[in-house]
Amino acid sequence: MKQSLLFILLAWLGLSCIQNSPQAPYLYAVAGNPWNEALGNHRAVLSVDNPDEAVMLSFDWRRPDQDVENRRFLIVHAETGDTIPNIRRIAVDNEQCRLVFGPVKAKGTYYFYYLPYRVQPGYGNYHRGYYPEEDAPDPQWSTASSSAASLPQATVVRVESRTEFDSFYPMEVIATENEKASYREQNPGRFLVFPEDRTFPIRMKAHLPYKWLQDADHSSFKGTAMPNEYYAFQLGVWAGKQPLQSIVYETSGLKSGNNIIPATAITCFNTSGVNPVGKPFTKEVSVDADAVQPLWFGVDLQADQPAGTYKGTIVLTDETGYAVPVGIELKVTGKPLADRGDNEPWRHSRLRWLNSTLGITDKPTVGYTDLSLEANKVSCLGRTVGLDMQTGLPSSIDSWGHELLSSPVRFIIRTDAGDKKLNGTLVPSGQSGGKISATWKAEDADLLLTCQGTMEFDGWINYVYSLSPKKDLQIKDIRLEIPMLTDAAPYFMGLGLPGQETPVNYAGGWETQGKTVHDYAVSIPTSKSTSWLWPFDSFWCGSEKAGIHCELRGATYTGPLLNLYRPAYPDSWYNNGKGGFRITRNGNQTIATAYSGERTLKAGENLAFDFALLITPVKEINPRSQFTDRYYHNGGAPTPAQENLDAGIKIINVHHANALNPFINYPFITADKIKDFVDEWHGKGCKVKIYYTIRELTNVVPEIWALRSLGDEILQGGNGGGFPWCQEHYVTGYTPQWYQHLDDQDLGIAADASVLTATGDSRWYNYYVEGLAWLVKHTDIDGLYLDDVAFGRDMLKRMRHAMDDVKPGCIIDLHSNTGFSRGPATQYAEYFPYVDKVWFGESFMYDEMSPANWLVEVSGIPFGLMGDMLHGGGNKWLGMQYGMTVRQPWVTEGVSCDPRYIWQLWDDFNIMDAQMLGFWEDTPPVTTSDKDVKVTAYVNKGKTLLSIGNYSGTKKQVKLTIDWKQLGLDPSSARMVAPAVTDFQEAQEFAPGDLIPVDLKRGWLIVVSE
Structure with missing residues (x-):
C-alpha cells in the first residue's frame, strides 16, 4: 500500500525518477534512498579526478528560491563521509554557483549539499529554517587556493533531490537572463504564450522554466482525453517589458468533423468562476513585467462525446488588443471515465469543483421543518417571531414556549431633531420552505431608508438597512436596541465577557483588552500581558430555555473571529471606533444595545447596517x-x-x-x-x-499550483518563510501555518507544511x-x-x-x-x-x-x-453537572481522566433513559444549602442520579432539599447511595437529612432510590 501511495503522489506531481533531456542542462535524479533530512532537499553529485589542495566548481544550478547566497554549503566524500573543511565562494546567485573547496585528498565522488536545514520533529506553527552560512575558510588555505584559474575542476555528474516531492525538475529549473533575452529577441511581442500539459504545472512566476526555451514553437497544444472527462491544461503567459493590465481569452470551441466541443464547455478558471453563494463573476488577470502567469483551462467533455481529434483556437488578448492565438488539438478516445477523472488527481479534473454550487439551496436540512407564515408571525422549529408590520422588526419572539422580548426590537436613527419617525409597509419578496423574505421602505425630507429582511428555517433572521441621505445629514447615533424580559435573560456572553450572569450595566467596544486567566478562565501563554486585543462582533443573551444571539455584520468576512483572521470591521457599525455596545438591566427589562455613534452622512452616499439574530435553542438537546x-x-x-x-x-x-x-x-x-x-x-x-478543515492548505495538494495561479483568491498572501519546502517552491507570497513532521518516509514527503487560506x-x-x-x-x-x-x-x-x-x-x-x-x-x-x-x-x-x-x-x-471536556482532562465532578466527560482515550500528565468508570455508572443506572434536570431549572428538584454547591438530577423511573458539584475554593458541608414528588420517590423508604467509582469517589451511603461533605472543585454521584 505504501508503495502504491508513493506512486500516486509522484504521478500527481508529474515527476519522474531520472531525467536527462533538453528540459535541463544536467542529469536530474532522485536519491535511491533519501539521505539525512538535515542535509537539505537538494545536492549535486560531483566527480573529482584530480585531487588537490583546492578544486574549482562551476555549477549552473538555476535555482528559483530566494537568498541562495545565505545558505550553508557542505561538501562531503561520498564513501567516507569526510567533510571538506574549506569552501571559498567566488560567485553565488540564482543562476550559478562558482566556488573553490579543499583540500581534496582523494579522487572520487563528492556530494555538495547547498540547502541544509534544522530538522524540527513533531508539530507546530513555525519552523526554525535553514542553517546559516558555513564558517569562513582557513586564511592560510585561502591564500594557497587563490589562483582559481589553474585549479583542477570538479564535474557535476548529476543533480539530485532527496525525494521526488522535493525536486525542482523540470518546471523550477530556471532559464538565465541571457537566455531569456536571446529568446525575446527571436520572438518579439508584448507577451508570449507557452502551452503546457497538466502533468507539468507551471510553478514559477518570477522565472521562466529552462525547458520552455528549448523549443521555438509554442503555437499549439496537443492533448489526449476520454469521454466524460473534465480535461485540464495550461497556457503560460510571459509578459514583456511592460506589465499587462488585463488578459482575456476567446474561443469558438473545438471541432472534429461534424462533432463539436462548444465554447461553453471551455472554462478559464483564472478569468471567471462562481463564488461560494452561487453567483458567477469575472476576474481581471494582470501580469507584472517579465513575470509568468499560468492560465488554467478546463474542457467539459460529455459522456457520449464521439471519438475524434478536435481542433480549434484559443486567442489571448491584452488590454491594447495585442493577440496571441494558440491552436488546440484534443484527441478524444477510449471508454467514458465514470468519475470524470476525479479518482486520478493528476488529471486535475477536480478543478471544476472550484465552480460548484453543490448544497446551495433554501430547503431545510434534515431535522428541521418548513417555515410557516400566518398573519404577521413566522414560525420555524420550536420558535415563532411576531413582526411589527410598520418596521419589519420582531415585536415578539417565542422560543420553545418562552417569550423573550419585553417590547419590539428597534432600529433607531437619532439626529439633533430627535429620533426619525420612519414608518413603512412590509412587503413580502420571497417565500420557500426554508426562507421567507420581505422588504420595507420609508423616507422623509432627509433620507430614504430601505430594509431587506430574511428569516430561515433554523431560526436565523437577517436585516440589512440601507440609508440614502438626500442631503448632508448630521447623525448623533444609529443603533439597534433589543429589549428583553429580565427573567428571560439571566445569562450573557460576548463583547469581551465570558459566559456569566447578565451584568446590571456593561459597556464594551469592538476590541477588548486581553484579560488574565482568572478573568476569563482560559489558559493563554501570554495571559499576564495586556498587550493584545481580541475582536468581537456578536453577543448572546438568554437562558437554557430561550435566547438571542446577535451578530453585527457588513464586513467581507462574517465567520468566527479567529486569531488568524482579523478582517476590517463594518464601516457602519464600527464608525472608526465610535461604535460599541451597552447592556442595561432595569426592573423587568434588559436592553442590549449596539450603537455606532456620531457621524455625517453625505448626500448620495449609501450606508448599510447589517445584523443577524439567531433564536436559541436551535434544537432540542438529545441526552x-x-x-x-x-x-x-x-x-x-x-x-x-x-x-x-x-x-x-x-x-x-x-x-x-x-x-x-x-x-x-x-x-x-x-x-x-x-x-x-x-x-x-x-x-x-x-x-x-x-x-x-479549510483554514489551512497542505503543501501536498496536487492542484496547489493551479490554486497559486489564482493569486490571493484561495491562498492568502504573506511574507513566506516556514518549512524549507515552502521556501524552495512557493518562495514568497504565502503565510506558513500548521507544520507536522512525517516520520513515515515511505510517503516520500518529510513534512505536512500548510499555508493559510483566504476568506471571503x-x-x-x-x-x-x-x-x-x-x-x-x-x-x-x-x-x-x-x-x-x-x-x-x-x-x-x-x-x-x-x-x-x-x-x-x-x-x-x-x-x-x-x-x-x-x-x-x-x-x-x-x-x-x-x-x-x-x-x-x-x-x-x-x-x-x-x-x-x-x-x-x-x-x-x-x-x-x-x-x-478536554483541557487537562477536564473536571470529572463538575462536568457531570452537564452530562460531560472527556473522550477516550485521554491521557494528561498527572491527571487521571479515563471516562470508562463513569460510563460504566451511566450504563448501570441507565442514564440514557433519564430526564436531565439541571440546577439551572426554574424549580430544580434538588438544591443544596450552599449557593456554591449545585445539583443536577437525572430522573429515571424509580431512581435518580444526583450530580453534586462544589464550585468554590473551599470544602463545604451541605444539606439537600429534595422535591420528592418531582423525583417520583417516597422519602420514607428512599436510600441515597454513592457507588464506588474508580478515580472519582469511594462508596458511601447518606441519609436524606445528612450533611454531605464536598471537597473544593469536586463532588458526588449519588443514586437515590427506594
Missing part, C-alpha cells in the same frame, strides 16, 4: 445520544483497542497527522485506506468521522463542499470533526445539504480552542443548527469557571447541544 454515542479520539493512534470497544465507544474521530490521515486537510490522498478503516469499524458497530469569496469553499460529498460517497464516512474553522453559516449549511444528499444522518462535532477563537460559543453560535455536538475545552481552565460559565460557554445546553 440519549450524549450518553450512548461515546467518542474515541486519539490523534496519533486512530485505531481503538478492544478495551475501548468494550467501554462502549460508538464514534471514532480520525484526526490528521497519522498514517490513516497524514495531512491536515487533504484526506483524498489516503481515501482507500480510510475506506478500509470505515468498513472495518462499521462491522464492529462504530461510526467513523474524519478531520477535514474564496472558491476553495466550493471545492471543499464537493470534496466532502466525494469523501462521504467514496469512503462511507459518517461525518466530520471540525477544529476551529473559518467560514460563515452559509458554508456549514451547504456542507449539511451536501452530506444529507449522499448519506442522511451524518454527524458534525465542533472543537474550539478559546485561546484561538476567544469565546467559541459566541463565535460559532450560527453553526449550532448544523452541529450535533460541541467540544469546547482547549485552553479552558475548568477549575476556574463559574457555573454560569460552564453552562453558557462550554456545555452547549442553551443552544440545544451537549458536549465533552
